[in-house]
Amino acid sequence: MIRVAAIGDVHYDRFCLNRAQSPFETLAGRSDLLLIAGDLTQAGTLEEAQALASHLRGISIPIVSVLGNHDFHSDQQNQITETLRSVGVVMLERETVTLRIRGESVGIVGLKGFGGGFSGACITEFGEPEVKSFARHGRLQAEALRSGLKSLKADYRFVLTHFSPVEGTLLGERREVYPFLGSYMLGEAIDEFGADAAFHGHAHHGTERGETPGGVPVRNVAQPVIHHAYKIYNFEAGTSRLSNSKRS
């Protein structure tokens, strides 16, 4: 069994700089791995990332994270990434990592993801360059997810994004903003190559649980949804339903 702690949208800001108590102190012993689904910062500044880094430093379990849209706001995403790496966080952007946890391999594909919308209301690469560029960014993210999952060999396979791969976890958000909250293309990539679960954030008014059309569990772990410092998900060892996974 593996115990995955997950949280997203922690939105550290300048007010968090002097906060002594780390909400992650209690993690060790309860979980084997912490996933952070982006929006680490509020304004996307280095100092905010430093505040989060100080809270993650010394946490003894592996931490894997992606960036969210907020982390890009001040054009300091590279410094944010470096800052978190310096305290041992595995920062993924269209990359995979395989960890060894109690003798089993745990693979994670991590990327920010992007909007684009879902069946019946999604953007296409057509028209003005700005629209095409929006649509294209979403498609490239999904392609990266697809190739990451295709190559990922591990006993447990997880997807970590900021944007949502499914509509189901957006329930509670205004429908008008769905195309800015996620893309069906992410879900499609997950269903093509399979995963044990997908975690995302971004949709603060959404709901926690959903699944892809192919049946992969999806969890929206945005902090306003989870209402706790993090949430723990236990995955029993066993055979995956999905044929592309290595265990089958």
Added chain:
Amino acid sequence: MRALKRTTVNPELADRFNRVLGETVEAMDESKIRYAFIGGIASGGLGRPRSTHDIDIFVMPEDAELVLRALSKHGFSTEKTDPSWLFKAFKSDILVDVIFKSKGEIYLDNEMFGRMITAEFHGKRLKLVAPEDLFIIKAAAHSELTPGHWHDALALLTHSNLDWEYLLRRARRAPRRVLSLLLYAQSNDIWVPNHVVLRLFANIFGELADTGAVEPSNVHDSHRDFSRVQAKANPTTGLRAPTREHPAYILPHLREALAQDPRTHELDIQIEQDGYKIVLQGEVTHQERRVAVENLAKEFCPGCVIENHIEILPCTEPGEPEEISRGD
């Protein structure tokens, strides 16, 4: 409370009309949907006596379908005549127009609903829009085919005591129409204070009114007039506070400011607006952020009352883990 004049002269029709009017009131009151009478009933109650054969009720767009359901429950047949502004209901050959957008983009809103007055008609209490709102609705609705509106509006000037301040503010929906109607009224020796005419003129033409450099513009009333007074832009963000703009624009600009201002960068506050009252809702991670959002809203909307209902997001220890089974 006012007494309504008789609406029609044919006794059989009058009885039928009154019965259906009563059933309309009953259905609407039972439904608790916010509404007010406009059209002939309101004109008859607030202005000149005038015959009417149909019943016009004004409702909020989000309630229009509920109104049809409520009336249908009371035996009215209904139709969704035009989803952009009008549904209809019928009973005993009497027509009820369910209007949710009046000409000139005028909607029933909370402020209008709050100003509504009650009139008595055959022992029934009827809710009528305030005379100022009816005046603006009529001014905006006037056209070659419906000249009656113009004169219905003039009659409001002679029969009702208008609250000029309220009229001036609400006239932002159709300022040129209202100004021309007020000038027309003066030309017919109907009393309208000069200051009202002059202020409405200044509202429309702003500083140009003083320079004489006024040029006619072809722009429709409802989309102008608020941009004339340019608010000072915030030097850091380049954002402009909508001090004199139409309240409909406050919300999107405030949302933009909360997202872009370095003191907040907050995209997640739900903002509700009731005229010049702004209600902030949602959750943030700590008190400083809650205050920062409120302060920005106050700074950004100087003329508004800000109600802060933002709560602090709990960041507590998680509960029991969720077991996710793998495979079937």
